[in-house]
Amino acid sequence: MPSMLDAVVVGAGPNGLTAAVELARRGFSVALFEAKGTVGGGARTEELTLPGFRHDPCSAAHPLAVSSPAFRGLPLERHGLQWLHPELPMAHPFPDGTAAVLSRSVGETAASFGPRDAGAYRRLVTPFLHRWDTLVRDFMSLPLTALPRDPVTLARFGLVGLPPSTWLARRFRDERARTLFAGLVAHVMAPLNGFATSAIGLVFALAAHTRGWPVARGGSQAISDALAAHLRELGGTVHTDYEVKRLDDLPPARAYVFDTSPTALARIAGFGDHYARYRYGPGVFKIDYALDGPVPWTAPEARRAGTVQIGADSAEIGAALRAASRENRAPDAPFLITVQPSVVDPTRAPDGKHVFWVYGHVPHGWNGDLTDAIERQLERFAPGFRDRVLARATAGPPELAARNANYIGGDIATGAVSGLQTLLRPKLSLFPYTTPHPAVFICSQATPPGPGVHGMPGHNAAKAVWRRLRQT
Ligand SMILES: Cc1cc2nc3c(=O)[nH]c(=O)nc-3n(C[C@H](O)[C@H](O)[C@H](O)COP(=O)(O)OP(=O)(O)OC[C@H]3O[C@@H](n4cnc5c(N)ncnc54)[C@H](O)[C@@H]3O)c2cc1C
16 A cells, blocks of 8 residues: 555445545545445345345345446446346336336336326426436536536426425326335335425436346345456455544545445544534335245236335325334334345346345334334235245344444435435535545435435545545
8 A cells, every 4th residue: 555545435335436436547546444344335245044045135226326327437347247127127016916017118107007197107207218318417416516418408307306206296197106106205215295206206217217227136246346346456455344433543645535424424533513413314124035936926017027116005105104204103004115136136046936125114223123014014915925935134223223334223325315405415515525624525325416326426526536636
């Protein structure tokens, strides 16, 4: 290691890895320090249950990663990343045995909403479909890290996306489309009537039609391993099992970039109450299953989908979100996001067997057991599910927080996605990646454009860092 590095990155989640790669590819010397024994943070894969069953304890479905301008600019395929696309990106089954779907085809999706809403859906998505790559770059680069390439489409997207998703739902006359959209918003644990929640639903829908909702072959660890391999190829170094508690724990560098929570950064760098107003959101309860066969969904569409949302209607989904985020209690009928990677990736489980991934929302810091409520929900849409279970690994907020210090109280978004904090995080600032110390930066999902495996906070933060490095 040189006596003075250009940049030190703390935390090897998707954003820390991306920030490190972006700096290394611009010729800066970079070292990365990670608290855990392997890189990956929220994008990793482990044999959590039985030998031969490879589970993703955190992210599994990757609509944002495959669309990400940061990842698309990197040679991740050369380092082993392979996206596998299920026949349907997503299905949302209903209690009557039918399902609405997000298909690669707009026509199939619209038809699944029923004749009264098919036209409204086409009118909603069509203006953005052919501009997706530019649009995604524009809104994921905000604020102020790049001028929009297509300001007109971005403004139009803002008009549709900034209002609450409950407004978007009014475009639809029937419950099928409303329910599917409510479920999409719930992916980031946002309240359905929250600011900019229409944009969340719309982004997931557009991603399905344009670049899909794939899983990574072999598991999400492949994303992190590809980023780390590229970093090493560029001369960067990676140090695992190294928890940073104080700035003095780190080697001398011209810049320090933190893929941590704002709270941890304030503690490590001595920023006092600089981020005291930053709020954390509800937690999740996660179960990874080893199954004896595929999930016995009643709706045939759900058997073909990579991701399956579970919530009988938009009211049930709204009630589940309210219980976890406002009423401080576990929902009776939790809204579930489930992913079944082995419908498309045979490397994840022994022949004929499957891995199955599911989580529901619970209050911040909740330490109960949601297993029974989750399995009761699954049995409504897949009778006989319990008979297929060979083994399960559960993790509530305390276990998630122990696994990754960024998941404070089990909040997998490292900060509530509500109010202005949806877009302006971790502070109301035009320069969210900078901190009170001119050499210290933050790049985690607590910065724009927020949660998900896409590396854009890391990419944007790296720009702020290299601008500073070139000035000094
Ligand atoms: C159950 C679950 C399901 C999810 N599902 C999806 C999904 O399907 N699709 C999707 O796109 N996203 C999903 N996510 C969210 C996704 O994992 C996160 O958005 C993403 O990982 C955030 O990346 P990050 O780099 O900001 O932080 P993280 O991935 O959290 O990485 C932070 C890293 O920093 C390290 N660290 C923290 N403090 C220190 C310290 N003091 N010293 C050294 N190292 C430190 C941590 O150990 C960790 O490795 C899910 C998350 C969870 C938990």
